[in-house]
Amino acid sequence: MAELFLIHQMRLLFRQTAIVAMACAMSAAQADEATPRASDTGYGMALYEYHQGNFFQALTRLNVVNREGGIAGHGDHPLLVEGGLMLAYGMTREAQRQFQALLDTSDVSDEARNQAWFYLGKVFWLEKDRDASTDALSRVDGELLEESDPELYHEWLYLKGQWLLGQSQSPESRQQLDDLLDELPVSSPWRFYLRYNRSVQSLTAGDQPAAMDELEALIADTSPDQDQPSDVQAEMLALEQQARLSLGRLHMGKGDFERAMRVLDEIPLDGMLSDQALFNYAVSASRQEQHGLALQALDALQKRPLFTPWLQQVPYARAFTIEQMGRNKQALAAYRRAAEHYVQLDQRLTEEQASLSESRLINALAFVREGAENTAPDADLSATGPALGESTMLTDAYGRVKVRPDDFSLAELLAGEAFQLALRDMHELYRLDDSLDQWRQQLASFEVMLDTRRTRREARIRETREALASMKVDEWTDRQEAFRKDIEQASANENAAFFMTAEQKALKNQLDRVENTLAGLPVNEKTRQQRQTYERMRAYFDWWVADEYGVNRWAAVKQLRELDEAMDTFVSQRKLMEEEMASDDRLDEFASRIARKKAELDRLDRQLDLALEQTRQSLMNLVQSELARQRQQVTSYLRASRHAQARLADGLFLNAREAAVQQNSGRPDDDTTVKEGSDD
Amino acid sequence: MMTHRFSLILSALLLLGSSTVFAQDSNDGDEGSVALSVEELKKQVIRLNRDLFILEEDLLFPASTQFAVFLSLDTGEFLKLDAVKLKLDDDTVASHLYTERQVKALQRGGMQRLYMGNLKTGSHQVTVFVEGIGPDNRAYKQAATLEFEKGTGTAALEIRIRDRSSDYQPEVAIVEWE
Structure with missing residues (x-):
C-alpha cells in the first residue's frame, strides 16, 4: 500500500504545483479585467513572458522595471505576480521573503494581503514546515479569497484538509473535514484527493473497513464531467483507476480475491495503471485457483515491453503459474527462459552501472519538445527531442522536464521526486549556463563596439583640432582685447572722433581733403x-x-x-570640446561596467560549474543506487528461477526413473507420466 | 510451499513502495543543499541578467534617441492574431509570426516589445499591418498609421488591438505613450 501512497503523493505534488501556477495566472487575468491593458510597459513585458511560462525572462523583466523606478498603476499585484513567479521558478525561499515583505508593508490592499497569506502558507507547505504553513493559512480570510479567486479558495480548503488529516483524529476534526469537503464542488479534484487521503489515514489508523468504504464511495462518486477541461477529466479518470487499484489491493490483503478480481477487472487495459492491475489480477486469480485466468493476465503482461523494473517479476510469476497448473515440463522451460532473461538483465545492468555517465544517462531519456506533448507514447523522440538546457524543452508549471525513459531500468527512478527535481535543476543550470554564454558573447561584441566608438571619436577629435587651428582662434581673442582697450581709452579721453560713424568718418575725410586743397x-x-x-x-561737422x-x-x-558674449560662448564651447577631447569618461564608464559584469559572469560561471557537478553527481548517485537495487532484485528472481528449475528437473527425473522402474517391473503408467506427456 | 513463495512476491510488491519512500527520505538532505545553491545561483543570474539588459539598452539605445514600439491585445475575441509587420518611415523594421502561446500571453495582459531602435528627433511615420483570422473565420488584414514627432527624450508607441463591440470587428490603433 505504501507504493500507492508514494505514487499518490507524487501525483499530488504535481497536481498541487500545477494549481499554484494556474492560480497565479488567474489572479493576473482577473487584475487585467479590471485594468484592460498594462499601464506600465515593463510590467506588460514581464506579463508577456510570464504567461508563456518563461519565468526566468519574466523575473528578469520585473527586476529591470524595479531597478528603473518600479511599476506604476498596478498596486500590489506585481508583487504577488513576482512572488508567484519565484514560486513557479523553484525559488521558494525568495518567494517566501517576497510574500513576507508584502505582508510587512502597511498600505497593502486586503485582497493582496489575503492572497499573500495564502501563498506564504503554500510556500511553507512545500517546504514541509507544517506549523508555519498552518499559521499562515489560518490567517486567510476564506470569504474574501472565495470572492477574489475561487480556484485559490478550493486549494486553500484542500490544504486545510491536509492539515486536519495530519492531526490526531477526533470527532471534531472529522466534522471539520466533512465541512471542508462540503465546501468543495463535487467535481473538484481537490475533493477527490482529500477523500482519498482520508481513506489512507483510516488505513494507517488500522480502520481498514472505513478505508475501503471511502474508496468504494469515491469510485461511485467519480463520474466524468463533460464541462471540465480535458486535462481535468483525464486526471479524474486516472484518479478513479488509482482508487480501484488501491481497493483491489485491500481486498487482496483481506484474502477476498474474488472481489479483488471484480474491482481490478474494471481498470481499462489501456489505462496508465493497467500493468499493476493485470499483475494483481493474476495474483488474485492464482489464489482463487483460476490459473488459466492468471496465466492469461501474465501472458498479456509478458507481451508488453517489460518497461518498469517491478514487471521483471512477470517471467518468474508466469513460470510459477504454469507449474501451478501442473504442466511441469512447460514450467521447467518457462523457468529456464526466466533464468536466461534474468542473467541477460543482470549483465546489462552491470554494464550500465560500470559505464554510467551523464551522456549515457541523458541518452537513456527522451525529452519532449514544446508542441510535441501530444505525441504518441511509443513515438521515437530521440531524433527530435531537445537537449537539457534548451529553451524549447517542455516543462510543467514548476519547471520539471517532461521526459520518457528510453531505458526501462530508469522508468521507476524517473517517477521519483528526487530524480525529477535533480533533472529539473540540471535543466535549469544548463539554461543558466546557456544564458551566461550568450551574455559573454554579447559583452565581447560590446567591447568591439566600444573600440569602434573610441576609434571614431579619435578621428573626430583630430578633425576638430584641425578645424580649430584653421580658424586662428587665438588671433580673434587678441583682436577682441585690443579693441576693448581702444574703446576704454577713447571713452576715458572722450575721444568723439574715435566713436564716429562710417558716414561721419567719410565726411571728415572729405572735409580734411577740402582743408588741404584750400591750404594750397x-x-x-x-x-x-x-x-x-x-x-x-x-564747425557744423564738429558740432x-x-x-x-x-x-x-x-x-x-x-x-x-x-562680441564679448559671442567670445565667451565660443570659449566655453571650446573648453567643453577640449575637455571632451581630453577625457573618455562616458566610454570609460561603459568599459568599466562591461569589465565589472565580465568579472561577475566569470564568478557565476565557476559557481554554476560547481552546482552542475553537484547536481550531476547527485543524479549519478540516484541512478547507481537504483541500478544496484534492481540488480539485487534480478538476482533474487534469478535465484528463485534456478531453484525452481532444479526442483522441477529433479522431480521430473525422479518421476521418469520411477516410471521406468515400474515399466520394467511390468506395472501400468501412473497419472503423473500421463500428465507430463500432455505438456508435449 | 509454492503458494507461500507467490505470497512472498505479493509481499515484496507491497513492500517495494515503502523501501522507495525510505530511499527518498534519505536523499532529502543532499537535495536540500543542492536546491539551495541552485536557488541562490538563479537569483544571482537574474540580477546579472538585469544589469546586462540595462547596460545593453544604455549602450545601444541612448535615452535621447531611444524609440520602442509595443503591441497589446485587449481580449482578442474578434481576431485570432497571426502576424504583424511594422514599417518606420517606409522601412520594414519588424515582423512577427505569433504562436498560440504568445497570443494567449497577449490576451492575458502581456505586452510585446515589437521593436526597439534609435530615431532622430523630428517628424516620423509609423505603419503597422496586422493579419489574422477575423469574425466568421475570414482572413483579416488591417493597417494603421501614425505621424508623430520625436523629441529629445525616449519615445514609445503602442499598437493596440482591441475588440470593437459596436460592430463586432477588431480595431487596430497606434497610440503614443507619455
Whole structure:
C-alpha cells in the first residue's frame, strides 16, 4: 500500500504545483479585467513572458522595471505576480521573503494581503514546515479569497484538509473535514484527493473497513464531467483507476480475491495503471485457483515491453503459474527462459552501472519538445527531442522536464521526486549556463563596439583640432582685447572722433581733403568765400560729431558687449570640446561596467560549474543506487528461477526413473507420466 | 510451499513502495543543499541578467534617441492574431509570426516589445499591418498609421488591438505613450 501512497503523493505534488501556477495566472487575468491593458510597459513585458511560462525572462523583466523606478498603476499585484513567479521558478525561499515583505508593508490592499497569506502558507507547505504553513493559512480570510479567486479558495480548503488529516483524529476534526469537503464542488479534484487521503489515514489508523468504504464511495462518486477541461477529466479518470487499484489491493490483503478480481477487472487495459492491475489480477486469480485466468493476465503482461523494473517479476510469476497448473515440463522451460532473461538483465545492468555517465544517462531519456506533448507514447523522440538546457524543452508549471525513459531500468527512478527535481535543476543550470554564454558573447561584441566608438571619436577629435587651428582662434581673442582697450581709452579721453560713424568718418575725410586743397590756394576773394564756407561746414561737422558722441559711444560699447558674449560662448564651447577631447569618461564608464559584469559572469560561471557537478553527481548517485537495487532484485528472481528449475528437473527425473522402474517391473503408467506427456 | 513463495512476491510488491519512500527520505538532505545553491545561483543570474539588459539598452539605445514600439491585445475575441509587420518611415523594421502561446500571453495582459531602435528627433511615420483570422473565420488584414514627432527624450508607441463591440470587428490603433 505504501507504493500507492508514494505514487499518490507524487501525483499530488504535481497536481498541487500545477494549481499554484494556474492560480497565479488567474489572479493576473482577473487584475487585467479590471485594468484592460498594462499601464506600465515593463510590467506588460514581464506579463508577456510570464504567461508563456518563461519565468526566468519574466523575473528578469520585473527586476529591470524595479531597478528603473518600479511599476506604476498596478498596486500590489506585481508583487504577488513576482512572488508567484519565484514560486513557479523553484525559488521558494525568495518567494517566501517576497510574500513576507508584502505582508510587512502597511498600505497593502486586503485582497493582496489575503492572497499573500495564502501563498506564504503554500510556500511553507512545500517546504514541509507544517506549523508555519498552518499559521499562515489560518490567517486567510476564506470569504474574501472565495470572492477574489475561487480556484485559490478550493486549494486553500484542500490544504486545510491536509492539515486536519495530519492531526490526531477526533470527532471534531472529522466534522471539520466533512465541512471542508462540503465546501468543495463535487467535481473538484481537490475533493477527490482529500477523500482519498482520508481513506489512507483510516488505513494507517488500522480502520481498514472505513478505508475501503471511502474508496468504494469515491469510485461511485467519480463520474466524468463533460464541462471540465480535458486535462481535468483525464486526471479524474486516472484518479478513479488509482482508487480501484488501491481497493483491489485491500481486498487482496483481506484474502477476498474474488472481489479483488471484480474491482481490478474494471481498470481499462489501456489505462496508465493497467500493468499493476493485470499483475494483481493474476495474483488474485492464482489464489482463487483460476490459473488459466492468471496465466492469461501474465501472458498479456509478458507481451508488453517489460518497461518498469517491478514487471521483471512477470517471467518468474508466469513460470510459477504454469507449474501451478501442473504442466511441469512447460514450467521447467518457462523457468529456464526466466533464468536466461534474468542473467541477460543482470549483465546489462552491470554494464550500465560500470559505464554510467551523464551522456549515457541523458541518452537513456527522451525529452519532449514544446508542441510535441501530444505525441504518441511509443513515438521515437530521440531524433527530435531537445537537449537539457534548451529553451524549447517542455516543462510543467514548476519547471520539471517532461521526459520518457528510453531505458526501462530508469522508468521507476524517473517517477521519483528526487530524480525529477535533480533533472529539473540540471535543466535549469544548463539554461543558466546557456544564458551566461550568450551574455559573454554579447559583452565581447560590446567591447568591439566600444573600440569602434573610441576609434571614431579619435578621428573626430583630430578633425576638430584641425578645424580649430584653421580658424586662428587665438588671433580673434587678441583682436577682441585690443579693441576693448581702444574703446576704454577713447571713452576715458572722450575721444568723439574715435566713436564716429562710417558716414561721419567719410565726411571728415572729405572735409580734411577740402582743408588741404584750400591750404594750397592763393588768398583772394574767391578762396576767402570758399574758406568761410569750409569753416562753417567744419564747425557744423564738429558740432554734429560732438552731439552724436553719446549715441556713437553706446553703439560701440554695445557691439563690444555682443562680441564679448559671442567670445565667451565660443570659449566655453571650446573648453567643453577640449575637455571632451581630453577625457573618455562616458566610454570609460561603459568599459568599466562591461569589465565589472565580465568579472561577475566569470564568478557565476565557476559557481554554476560547481552546482552542475553537484547536481550531476547527485543524479549519478540516484541512478547507481537504483541500478544496484534492481540488480539485487534480478538476482533474487534469478535465484528463485534456478531453484525452481532444479526442483522441477529433479522431480521430473525422479518421476521418469520411477516410471521406468515400474515399466520394467511390468506395472501400468501412473497419472503423473500421463500428465507430463500432455505438456508435449 | 509454492503458494507461500507467490505470497512472498505479493509481499515484496507491497513492500517495494515503502523501501522507495525510505530511499527518498534519505536523499532529502543532499537535495536540500543542492536546491539551495541552485536557488541562490538563479537569483544571482537574474540580477546579472538585469544589469546586462540595462547596460545593453544604455549602450545601444541612448535615452535621447531611444524609440520602442509595443503591441497589446485587449481580449482578442474578434481576431485570432497571426502576424504583424511594422514599417518606420517606409522601412520594414519588424515582423512577427505569433504562436498560440504568445497570443494567449497577449490576451492575458502581456505586452510585446515589437521593436526597439534609435530615431532622430523630428517628424516620423509609423505603419503597422496586422493579419489574422477575423469574425466568421475570414482572413483579416488591417493597417494603421501614425505621424508623430520625436523629441529629445525616449519615445514609445503602442499598437493596440482591441475588440470593437459596436460592430463586432477588431480595431487596430497606434497610440503614443507619455
